[in-house]
Amino acid sequence: MPGRTRIRLIEPADAAAIAAHRARDVEAFRRWEPDQPAGFSTEAGQAERIDRLLAGHRAGTLWPGVVLADGQVVGQVTVGGILPQPHLRRASLGYWIATPAQNRGHAGRAVALALRLMADELGLHRVEASTNLENLPSQRVLRRNGFTPYGVAHSSILLGGSWHDALLWERILAP
Numbered sequence: 679m680p681g682r683t684r685i686r687l688i689e690p691a692d693a694a695a696i697a698a699h700r701a702r703d704v705e706a707f708r709r710w711e712p713d714q715p716a717g718f719s720t721e722a723g724q725a726e727r728i729d730r731l732l733a734g735h736r737a738g739t740l741w742p743g744v745v746l747a748d749g750q751v752v753g754q755v756t757v758g759g760i761l762p763q764p765h766l767r768r769a770s771l772g773y774w775i776a777t778p779a780q781n782r783g784h785a786g787r788a789v790a791l792a793l794r795l796m797a798d799e800l801g802l803h804r805v806e807a808s809t810n811l812e813n814l815p816s817q818r819v820l821r822r823n824g825f826t827p828y829g830v831a832h833s834s835i836l837l838g839g840s841w842h843d844a845l846l847w848e849r850i851l852a853p
Contacts, residue, residue, distance in 0.1 A: 810845075
């Protein structure tokens with residue numbers, strides 16, 4: 679199948695590929711993501727970020743992954759805010775796909791794979807996500823993966839100097 683999608687735990691060696699995508703796509707992502715610090719889109723900046731992500735993974739609060747298409751890094755998927763306690767067992771999900779690989783189903787397949795990982799490997803019960811109200815492509819990805827909207831977080835993210843609302847999504851993974 680062309681563009682076969684996989685996910686795996688992020689590695690320090692992924693810094694160069696992620697930095698190249700982030701540097702190229704800075705304008706494309708500007709409307710969906712907050713401003714990033716200087717150096718974010720450099721290999722060194724991504725190497726530092728990956729070190730922090732892997733520290734969170736070792737602490738059990740994150741599962742930071744990369745999205746692969748035909749073996750090449752084309753984005754990221756992150757399970758964050760993991761609460762593994764028996765009475766909670768939930769996390770949040772975030773993802774992005776580099777512009778050259780968009781509209782090929784990678785985001786949807788990466789989210790499906792992350793959901794399987796959250797249920798089978800992490801033992802989670804509930805997953806949440808949020809999207810900008812205008813981010814219809816991301817909302818389609820979530821809907822196709824069984825998420826339902828459950829509310830609006832007003833004035834919840836600072837983008838381009840102004841506060842924006844976010845649509846909140848949820849999915850129950852296991853009974």
